[in-house]
Amino acid sequence: MAVWALGINHTTAPLDLRGRFAFAIEQIEPTLKALRSALHRQPEAALISTCNRTEIYCACEQPQVQPTLDWLAQSGGVSADLLRAHSYTLQDGHAARHAFRVASGLDSMVLGEPQILGQIKDAVRAAEAAGSLGSTLSQMFQRSFAVAKEVRTSTEIGAHSISMAAAAVRLAGQLFEDLGQVKVLFVGAGEMIDLCATHFAAKNPKSMAIANRTLSRGEELACKFGAEVMRLGELPERLHEFDAVVSCTASTLPIIGLGAVERALKRRRHRPMFMVDLAVPRDIEIEVKELEDVYLYTVDDLAGVVQTAQANRQAAVAQAEAIVDAGVQNFLHWLEQRATVPLIQQLNAQADEWRAAEIARARKLLARGEDVDAVLEALSRGITQKMLHGAMAELRAGDLAARERASTAVQHFFLRKER
Incomplete structure (x- = not known):
């Protein structure tokens, strides 16, 4: 295989x-x-x-x-x-x-x-x-x-090891002097967002919010951290409220575009935004990284942070x-x-066939009133002869080299002493 x-x-x-x-x-x-x-x-x-x-x-x-x-x-x-x-x-x-x-x-x-x-x-x-x-x-x-x-x-x-979630918090701490004054938005409600929220919550940020396509799942996670919950559709109008954004959804297309971030920066009067995109494919358009007041990190950007110690x-x-x-x-x-399973199955099937044939023959003899000991003797001799027939034939047939190979195999399989 x-x-x-x-x-x-x-x-x-x-x-x-x-x-x-x-x-x-x-x-x-x-x-x-x-x-x-x-x-x-x-x-x-x-x-x-x-x-x-x-x-x-x-x-x-x-x-x-x-x-x-x-x-x-x-x-x-x-x-x-x-x-x-x-x-x-x-x-x-x-x-x-x-x-x-x-x-x-x-x-x-x-x-x-x-x-x-x-x-x-x-x-x-x-x-x-x-x-x-x-x-x-x-x-x-x-x-x-x-x-x-x-x-x-x-x-x-x-x-x-340093997890991706811990790395995100570490990078945020390098940008903001006091994480206790930071408003954090998490986009998505999966396992990675749960981990990130756990690490950020340990730093006691000013506020936390969860934006998710399914509101019930977002509410479940928000309750865990005492966070606000919002729909994804609210993102364009509320993005400017947050200093840090961590996104990880299963969307096949970006859900935070360049235009939305540009408008958010304008309303923030260009106060810096920290953004982490942990999604593959991307949740945040790649062009956002070129904006002067945005610090955007992807999963690949975090590689250098996590490869420590x-x-x-x-x-x-x-x-x-x-x-x-x-x-x-x-x-x-x-x-x-x-790889040997098919051969083992064939051997077992052949042995069962021989056994069944000899048992059937013995039953007929017993039914005719034959001596039990004589029937058992014939039964054992019949099974033995059937099992050894192939080996005996190989020892008698073929050229010298073939007979020598057969002799070696027979000794290996039939003449080994019990240990």
Whole structure:
């Protein structure tokens, strides 16, 4: 069974290209069905899509790396050459090692961050719902979860990490002297916004507001932090009220445009605005970054902030990599064993057929009143002869070299002493 992975991430592709291949969780099931229909023999498939990466994992009797890349390029509306230049392809053990490292937080922008594990589990559930997760990928991901758990419990891989949310607060603190006088607007109500709001709330800002497309979800998050809730439609008229804006939605198009920010700055009399766009694709138009009084940071801009305390983590990284390597070797051993499953099934079926035939013969003899001991003797002799017939034939047939190979095999399988 061949396993392959194709992906782009924050180290290989710019944000706008990643945005073309961003899939919301509800899009994964139909996307996987479309992918499998486009490939030969409908391989097992799973799709992981976060703000930092989009990865496809597949398993089939024969690898189909190029067709997978062609399909993904077409789905994102780019050429296969462009995608190839910014993507990575991995097969078999390398694909498994990558999946284990991703699940363990070793391949994240924030080393050791825990959110990725939950995102992979969501992706696996979506693949199960799509009917695209077979025994091979299921086994690989379940083992990746076990490895990730061991990494987190046995090492300090995440002890010195700085989250994206903490990085946003740190950057805001560099712009504003007193965060206690800052009004903060959060756009969206997902997990990342929840984390950011938690970090900002710890600094006791002057006020916090949540703007979300679904008002009920926004109200739920706002109650948690004692924040105001507002609809997305109110943004253009109220944007000027806020000193800091943190946005992370699943929108496929920017929801904060250049014009809206320009009008907000004018009403603010050009007092500076701090903006963080954690969405992929972008929530805030890229042109906003050129405005003189706006300090806009994207997920990629935060990379330098979160990659701190590397020296403190090297021992933990080495320990985590060793755990990953052991997990990969165990998975590959399982994969190799799976290759013999059809042969094992055939052997069991043949043995059952012989056994059934001899039992049927013995029952007939017993029904005719034959001696029980004689019937049992014939039963055991019949099964033994059937099992040894093939080996005996090989020892008598063929040339000398063939007979020597058969002799070695027979000794190995039939003449081993019990230890």
